[in-house]
Amino acid sequence: xxxxxxxxxxxxxxxLKTAAIATVATAACGSLACSCSSKQKTVPxxxxxxxxxxGEIVExxxxxxxxxxxxxxxxxxxxxQGIAGKKFVMVVDxxxxxxxxxxxxxxxxxxxxxxxxxxxxxxxxxxxxxxAPYWFPKQCFHCDNPxxxxxxxxxxxxxxxxxxxxxxxxxxxxxxxxxAACPYSTRVFNWNEPEQPLDIxxxxxxxxxxxxxxxxxxxxxxxxxxxxREGLLPPCVEACPNGVFYFGDENEDTVTNGDETVSFxxxxxxxAAYRYMExxxxxxxxxxxxxxxxxxPVERGYENLPENIKERFKDIMEEKKS
Amino acid sequence: xxxxTYQQQAFEYQxxxxxxxxxxxWFWTIFYLLWxxxxxYALYLQITKGHGVTGMRDNVVWGLxxxxxxxxxxxxxxxxxxxxLLHLFKVSWGKPIIRLAQxxxxxxxxxxxVFILLCVGRFDRLHHLFIYPRLQSPxxxxxxxxxxxxxxxxxxxYIALIKDFAVYRDAGLNIPKWKQKLYKILAIGYRGAAxxxxxLIISQNLLAIIIIPLSIMVSSILSWIFGMTxxxxxxxxxxxxxxxxxxxxxxxxxxxxAMWVYRKMYKLENYFTDRHFTYLGYIMMVLAAGxxxxxxxxxxxxxxxxxxWDSEVINKLFNPAEYGWWTLFANxxxxxxxxxxxxxxxxxxxxxxxxxxxxxxxxxxxxRYLIIVPTLETPxxxxxxxxxxxxxxxxxxxEWALTFAGIAxxxxxFTLMSKFVTVVxxxxxxxxxxxxxxxxxxxxxxxxxxx
Numbered sequence: 111x112x113x114x115x116x117x118x119x120x121x122x123x124x125x126l127k128t129a130a131i132a133t134v135a136t137a138a139c140g141s142l143a144c145s146c147s148s149k150q151k152t153v154p155x156x157x158x159x160x161x162x163x164x165g166e167i168v169e170x171x172x173x174x175x176x177x178x179x180x181x182x183x184x185x186x187x188x189x190x191q192g193i194a195g196k197k198f199v200m201v202v203d204x205x206x207x208x209x210x211x212x213x214x215x216x217x218x219x220x221x222x223x224x225x226x227x228x229x230x231x232x233x234x235x236x237x238x239x240x241x242a243p244y245w246f247p248k249q250c251f252h253c254d255n256p257x258x259x260x261x262x263x264x265x266x267x268x269x270x271x272x273x274x275x276x277x278x279x280x281x282x283x284x285x286x287x288x289x290a291a292c293p294y295s296t297r298v299f300n301w302n303e304p305e306q307p308l309d310i311x312x313x314x315x316x317x318x319x320x321x322x323x324x325x326x327x328x329x330x331x332x333x334x335x336x337x338x339r340e341g342l343l344p345p346c347v348e349a350c351p352n353g354v355f356y357f358g359d360e361n362e363d364t365v366t367n368g369d370e371t372v373s374f375x376x377x378x379x380x381x382a383a384y385r386y387m388e389x390x391x392x393x394x395x396x397x398x399x400x401x402x403x404x405x406x407p408v409e410r411g412y413e414n415l416p417e418n419i420k421e422r423f424k425d426i427m428e429e430k431k432s
Numbered sequence: 433x434x435x436x437t438y439q440q441q442a443f444e445y446q447x448x449x450x451x452x453x454x455x456x457x458w459f460w461t462i463f464y465l466l467w468x469x470x471x472x473y474a475l476y477l478q479i480t481k482g483h484g485v486t487g488m489r490d491n492v493v494w495g496l497x498x499x500x501x502x503x504x505x506x507x508x509x510x511x512x513x514x515x516x517l518l519h520l521f522k523v524s525w526g527k528p529i530i531r532l533a534q535x536x537x538x539x540x541x542x543x544x545x546v547f548i549l550l551c552v553g554r555f556d557r558l559h560h561l562f563i564y565p566r567l568q569s570p571x572x573x574x575x576x577x578x579x580x581x582x583x584x585x586x587x588x589x590y591i592a593l594i595k596d597f598a599v600y601r602d603a604g605l606n607i608p609k610w611k612q613k614l615y616k617i618l619a620i621g622y623r624g625a626a627x628x629x630x631x632l633i634i635s636q637n638l639l640a641i642i643i644i645p646l647s648i649m650v651s652s653i654l655s656w657i658f659g660m661t662x663x664x665x666x667x668x669x670x671x672x673x674x675x676x677x678x679x680x681x682x683x684x685x686x687x688x689x690a691m692w693v694y695r696k697m698y699k700l701e702n703y704f705t706d707r708h709f710t711y712l713g714y715i716m717m718v719l720a721a722g723x724x725x726x727x728x729x730x731x732x733x734x735x736x737x738x739x740x741w742d743s744e745v746i747n748k749l750f751n752p753a754e755y756g757w758w759t760l761f762a763n764x765x766x767x768x769x770x771x772x773x774x775x776x777x778x779x780x781x782x783x784x785x786x787x788x789x790x791x792x793x794x795x796x797x798x799x800r801y802l803i804i805v806p807t808l809e810t811p812x813x814x815x816x817x818x819x820x821x822x823x824x825x826x827x828x829x830x831e832w833a834l835t836f837a838g839i840a841x842x843x844x845x846f847t848l849m850s851k852f853v854t855v856v857x858x859x860x861x862x863x864x865x866x867x868x869x870x871x872x873x874x875x876x877x878x879x880x881x882x883x
Contacts, residue, residue, distance in 0.1 A: 295812070
């Protein structure tokens with residue numbers, strides 16, 4: 111019993127030490143903007159060289175390294191400027207979506223959102239009376255001519271050079287003008303004190319992580335720039351079982367859904383991509399591939415839904431049956 | 433300060449109103465304070481628990497508060513424009529009511545902006561508006577415009593009051609020392625010297641010239657908070673002038689009601705004469721026709737064009753199951769009723785005009801609600817939300833409590849102000865009753881005496 115306690119103490123001390131080192135390490139990595147791959151699983155027993163807080167180079171076992179998520183790895187100023195040389199873009203293949211809703215749960219989990227506030231939603235759209243309904247996942251479109259940014263009185267929401275539209279919830283005054291201005295109903299408001307775990311609540315805030323969320327401020331899908339800095343795909347892209355989402359860089363002209371990496375320009379040419387409500391002039395950075403030759407019947411996304419979510423699409427689905 | 437006999441008479445008549453704070457004034461003051469207290473509790477809840485206590489949600493992000501904001505600010509602009517025009521065109525019958533219009537301007541420009549602050553999620557960050565201002569945002573335009581306008585209208589009222597303050601100072605009123613001192617300070621040494629008179633007239637004219645275009649600008653900017661968004665029912669080029677006209681119209685109604693209340697309360701029949709009601713009634717009728725024309729143009733183009741979202745909003749407005757009855761009320765009581773009451777000679781009496789004006793003011797409040805809420809309930813993408821409070825807006829009790837607290841504050845300021853300055857300005861007042869009316873008064877007196 112006693113021995114165990116000592117061991118416990120030792121391992122705790124070890125852990126604290128390595129955590130501190132790991133923190134420094136990730137911070138160092140982050141500033142190199144994704145060239146370093148701290149997220150790759152190393153073989154157990156590998157030694158990693160790291161810079162300690164005292165300025166010494168130490169070698170430790172990689173198993174002790176803890177990947178620190180949601181770390182504010184860039185300054186606020188850098189977070190406003192964006193990742194140099196990038197131009198993020200997303201392509202959503204509507205032919206593949208069956209409303210599996212894995213993207214939503216992954217997004218909620220990553221951003222610590224309660225079940226009901228969805229940054230990413232899946233709508234059931236039907237373009238004309240006789241048209242067939244189809245599932246329509248919708249994130250923030252990160253418009254190039256963003257109506258939300260135009261109306262913000264305090265520059266709390268801003269457009270970065272890498273194409274992202276982010277929010278600084280330490281500056282936001284909560285006037286909700288951006289929510290009224292966004293024609294896509296993308297933004298959500300923290301009407302009450304958001305429920306978050308204590309360690310999340312104590313994080314250093316960065317517009318890139320969006321954590322911790324704050325009451326009385328606006329928030330929305332951010333394309334997970336903190337992950338992009340580490341060369342990771344957003345959780346929605348990773349979680350999708352059907353490869354609906356292609357995420358990538360317009361400058362490099364490549365997008366990937368995790369399984370296949372394709373040329374962005376070729377993809378949108380071949381599949382006749384369109385942007386949602388182009389006529390509004392908002393110039394979204396999200397492209398949709400029309401739901402032609404669909405892989406799943408639309409009912410597949412409806413039948414197994416929990417009752418409360420089924421309710422959302424009931425009118426369209428029942429109309430279809432009759 | 434020298435007054436002519438008519439002015440002296442007006443002053444003597446109103447002296448008791450500013451000399452003592454009567455029982456009735458105390459009663460109303462306490463009554464209003466109680467309402468404000470309830471509102472204060474609602475505000476406390478909203479600050480400590482977050483905006484979740486209101487009926488506002490992600491789709492309908494603005495509710496009663498912004499409706500009240502437009503409503504009060506509108507009244508303010510109307511007061512400024514009416515007072516400015518009456519002054520500039522040297523309308524002699526307008527002299528007794530200028531003060532009331534100016535009081536209305538100041539009071540509502542104090543109450544109105546409070547409501548937009550209530551919409552703000554983070555009270556603690558209001559200073560961000562000044563340390564990180566973004567000039568591209570219509571909200572920033574509004575902040576700048578309202579602040580400028582506030583300063584302008586306070587000066588406009590104050591400059592017009594200086595002469596009266598000098599009168600109060602020199603009259604040897606039976607009032608507490610602090611009040612006497614305050615009058616002395618506010619009169620800033622005005623003695624009626626030729627140079628003082630000249631300066632006063634020049635500044636008054638200048639301010640009147642400035643305040644009219646300023647009100648129009650500020651009112652348009654307010655409308656652009658909505659007009660600049662890509663929302664059906666808001667994104668309309670007509671919105672600027674529509675709001676200016678709506679402001680003038682509802683403000684004209686409030687002025688008539690205020691005139692009627694003071695006439696009854698302080699027995700000011702000699703100053704707020706039947707003629708004032710008739711004339712303001714005419715103005716109200718013309719504005720009603722104008723407002724009706726704008727409303728018709730707005731609805732008619734939306735309906736005829738029948739674009740998807742435009743017609744969704746129009747359907748909501750005219751469907752009896754949604755807002756149909758309210759739309760009917762807003763347009764019948766808010767446009768037709770005042771026109772009819774003023775147009776028919778038999779109903780053109782102070783009492784009926786005031787009642788029509790009062791109902792019209794309420795209808796115009798409803799109209800503002802119909803501008804804000806149905807549009808927000810019509811997002812471009814289908815909501816597909818099962819949470820009832822997210823789909824349809826229902827105001828909660830804290831919102832109503834704060835709304836009534838706002839109205840109470842508005843009335844409280846009126847009560848307090850009418851105990852501090854005479855409601856009818858004393859200096860510069862001219863005999864406004866026609867010879868015919870004076871003769872009739874004389875006749876009445878003669879009739880009474882034999883009995």
